[in-house]
């Protein structure tokens with residue numbers, strides 16, 4: 001058996017359009033083989049669930065950069081130690097609860113820093129800043145474990161914000177348009193925990209992972225077959241020796257790399 005673990009933005013989903021249409025042939029082959037597809041993203045649970053619904057996916061998934069793994073109840077045919085159960089999911093959880101994260105945003109303000117988080121922007125503000133529809137903005141605001149921040153005041157303010165975050169045991173990571181304030185978790189720990197469950201289910205299982213940027217590093221180091229997806233301009237977002245490199249950006253590269261991997265392993269079914 002094989003399991004595919006994948007990043008979403010810039011990997012399975014094309015930048016801007018968020019389309020996965022070019023990946024359909026590989027998605028269909030995976031479904032036919034009964035091979036699990038684990039979505040592993042910086043997105044919130046609500047955002048990942050929207051993608052799962054569009055894909056018709058029913059496998060476990062990883063949210064907010066490894067803050068939590070959501071496993072549909074009864075997915076594995078054995079009992080295992082979930083950290084807690086919420087609705088139809090058993091959870092493994094490493095993220096710091098969102099109210100605590102917002103407490104640290106308040107501490108930054110108390111220290112005189114001009115920081116603005118998603119919660120401060122609201123649906124209209126997030127929609128405007130991110131180019132989202134109101135529905136997409138609402139999903140991005142359903143945060144469990146971290147807050148995207150705009151920090152005014154340049155490098156000095158950013159360094160001071162880093163100091164406040166560290167004093168509270170949090171990480172403040174720059175990710176382009178926003179800084180991201182969250183606990184010290186990453187995709188790798190979540191993938192390793194989930195892969196232990198898959199290995200119990202299928203002892204010989206092989207995991208392939210697909211990602212396009214530095215925050216996928218820990219995830220790609222935790223799988224058997226790491227695959228890098230180039231950006232639209234052909235750049236590779238991270239250096240990872242021994243990783244395969246897809247021949248095209250986004251979902252087209254994803255499609256080709258997954259089909260190639262399926263050929264190699266002979267596409268066994270469960």
Ligand SMILES: [Mg+2]
Nearest residue numbers: 007009010212
């Ligand atoms: Mg990405």
